Amino acid sequence: AQRVTQPEKLLSVFKGAPVELKCNYSYSGSPELFWYVQYSRQRLQLLLRHISRESIKGFTADLNKGETSFHLKKPFAQEEDSAMYYCAPSGGYQKVTFGTGTKLQVIP
């Protein structure tokens, strides 16, 4: 069965501190990996995807196939990073499964 685990429901960090949002997945085949974010009063939107190897708003995510992890990192948290973050693998026929989400709270 496809499963996504985000162990932290809430992660609080001080502004300027490093951030790591954990994601482990259990998936058949080789899924594409995405992180989605929902800021307050906004719709859920793509933050970044593994295939692009990009850094968005200072965030990066490293895929570790051995550990089946896709943790999201940022070296220095900003207040505007406060939001709900969802790890989301996409498998066969582009079915996207969402994790439970982690609420990131950046304390000024």
Add this chain to the structure above:
Amino acid sequence: EAGVTQFPSHSVIEKGQTVTLRCDPISGHDNLYWYRRVMGKEIKFLLHFVKESKQDESGMPNNRFLAERTGGTYSTLKVQPAELEDSGVYFCASSRRDNNSPLHFGNGTRLTVT
């Protein structure tokens, strides 16, 4: 491009009534998905259309839920009769057909069944 739109944004109905949610995807997006977030829980997959065909409806909770996408454009999700546990936020998303295409979400419909 216009985004994914959902209607209504909020709906409050009584147990036993019927509600129909509508989703207009981004033009040209063959994939259309319905998801649901019940209070305090994760976003759960309901079903996936490719054009007008149901690709995967494994997440539909029971036969009180009926989704359609006639003509491969907009989609409707009908709940009949509604139960208390159906309350939650229903999200629609669309995407192009290539494997790396991300989902574009609507704002969701908040359904409250009393």
